Amino acid sequence: MESNYHTLKRTDNQLLMITHLSQLLTYITGFGGLVVPLILWATQKEAVDGMDAHGKSILNFQLSIIVYCIISIPLILAFGLGIITLVLVGILAFIMPIVNAIKASNGELPSYPLSLNFIS
Template sequence: MESNYHTLKRVDNQLLVITHLSQLLTYITGFGGLVVPLILWLTQKDKVDGMDEHGKEIVNFQLSLIVYVIICIPLILLLGLGILGLIVLGIFAFIFPIINAIKSSNGEQPTYPLSIRFIR
């Protein structure tokens, strides 16, 4: 008799919420907003239902933010447009993890605007 243990994933909305909120570590450490969700995603994607989708969305969002920040840096010299871009990115990086943490606690799929699909 074979066991289906390996195909069963547990539902853990709290871990999904923590994964989304861990992006806010960027405001404390400067880099934890990518590292911690990446570790959680890689270690739990086969164990927690929905973690693979949520993790991909988070990593894509964080990598997209890095690309946009790199683009904004030279734009600072062009009439300060880069500063405006950095402010908008800072607001997005703070608000959307909270919105998606709430969504994931309700069992909904996360949506991050302006995300480039690095990982599918």
């Protein structure tokens, strides 16, 4: 009889929640919001049920935020539209990880609006 132990995944909604909240490190360190979820996803996607889907959503969202910030820079010269865009992106990048951390703690899948699909 062959063991399927390596295919069993544990349920860990707290780790999923922490992974979402780790995006807020960007507001403290400037870069941790992409690095920490990437490390958690890469090391735990095979061990934790749902980590692959949550991790991909988080990374797609963080990469999308970076793209939107880069696009906003030249828009600053166009009547200050880039400043408005940067403020809106900053608000979205702060609120959505909290909303999705709550979803993760309840066992729900995340949803990040305006997220581009870099990793599928």
